[in-house]
Amino acid sequence: MDGPNKQVFYSARPEGHVAAECFSVSETSIADPADGDVVIANKYLSLDPYMRMAMLGQQGIENLNTVMGGRVVGTIAKSRHPNFNEGDTVFAMGRWEQYSCLPGTQVRHIDIGNVGWTPFLSHLGFTGLTAWAGLEHYSNLQAGETIFVSAASGAVGSVVGQIAKIKGLRAVGCAGSDAKVDYLLNELGFDAAFNYKTVDNIADEIGKHCPDGVDIDFENVGGKIFDAVFRNMNLKGRLLICGGISQYNLETPDYAVPNLLDFITKQLTMRGFTVRNHADEIETYVELARDWVAKGQLKGRETIVQGIANAPDAFIGLFHGDNFGKLIIQVDR
């Protein structure tokens, strides 16, 4: 199989907001796999906020002048690995490109069955795993407790809220538009939700919707929203730091824990985590999640953008809340 392979390079470090200048699109030819490698014809690419941190080198992933990394689903186009045949449906940590050549050891079969492709990049993929592993390992959740989710209609937040409901918690969230709030309340079954852009005081609003306080904060946003949740935390509350999308584009974080002494008086625990430590639990999660999907307890929503060359613009829009639910690129060929 020959032909061009369109790729998106990380070509300049962002200063402040990530901008189009940070990326460049170019074409090469499809790689010939070495022994043990496969080539995936990428069908969909996942765009996620964590990549912004990676661009700062903080997670040690992205190097300048390399093709951006990202999770993909697609079919095997060439195989020199015994476990894979042409046409197999797979998931991998690939790259922002049409064809990714990877060691077969880093590729995983997926059974798209009647579910389709894109859920394996959202609620049946690492996004869902992020939500589940965070709750499972770091939240010590108890039925009847109240969880607050920021960016609640987002890819991770929406799964957090739905799993929390499955586990018997009261789920409360905020989002940045009335349509997203409507989705939280009427599609996903959140107990309460509000538009943080149109309320006078976020802390008071959280207090109104969480009359018994907040036991668990699943933090995706940071900044003023974090501050507002923090003020509503209950005794022995847990703060799971999963993301801080409001902070990624700032040169200097404006994100501070306002009163550390509250950690003592309220006996709080705050824990930062990354899903990469839980990659080996993906099969366990997918099995659980397929069941929840079948029962109608777990839903996803996606914004799908066409064409790998549009990935930079879509990624930039992610930090302005342009997407609704999971942001995915449909790779053109």
Place this chain on the structure above:
Amino acid sequence: MDGPNKQVFYSARPEGHVAAECFSVSETSIADPADGDVVIANKYLSLDPYMRMAMLGQQGIENLNTVMGGRVVGTIAKSRHPNFNEGDTVFAMGRWEQYSCLPGTQVRHIDIGNVGWTPFLSHLGFTGLTAWAGLEHYSNLQAGETIFVSAASGAVGSVVGQIAKIKGLRAVGCAGSDAKVDYLLNELGFDAAFNYKTVDNIADEIGKHCPDGVDIDFENVGGKIFDAVFRNMNLKGRLLICGGISQYNLETPDYAVPNLLDFITKQLTMRGFTVRNHADEIETYVELARDWVAKGQLKGRETIVQGIANAPDAFIGLFHGDNFGKLIIQVDR
């Protein structure tokens, strides 16, 4: 038994620094115990930084115009509880006064043996328990790791460092005078220590003494010292928030976690705790600690101030580092 009972009242809320005006000394007569109560002739009173938070009502302890609360050791002067006889040596959460009348259920026998009284208010008491319980329950310590202790020559910090050494960790600390640093290095066996008042850059200094980074921060101080330790934290580091003496006298904390995204990239855990949740472990701890004392692995140092009426001044001095080790009042009679 009759006579006067000198008492220190909490008579005005502090504004900014706690000051002499917050306290008043008066005299009443010794109480007659009701059925089930005992009267302790207090011999020593423990003064601790946490009381400053209690004065703000943050820990729900101190009410205005009541006698200040504090841990005491002494002898039973009167008993109407079957477990106690006149002359028994006891420990209790008593008050800043010469004689404390308390329910017998809140009083504990101590065997002062050849150890003496004051260790039961310091390294054989709740101060030591604070250090031990913090490490035991929240640090997940591993031999070979590096722990940083702020206020390391203080009542809690000095025990933290010594227990860390017993457990095979590398213990590094800072204190506010060269004499205290000398004590850490040459008496308590810290691996490294420095005077934070005389170094150019605290973060760099910590880095110099912790070449492999900091795995555990046992935080007693807060503010700029916390900030400096935070910058040196290792991947999967644990921050135990035990106290924040630099912050207690501030109207608005100047104490912020500088970069919350580090919680994600470094997978940090921060946990605030209070020894009151571990009160039922005191006997377990004392048994361990007696053994460590006998082996010369655990030492304490005290500043003893004479006279209950001098408790307010001594307490104020605690926030200026006037004491060396545990601050104790010898109650006059």
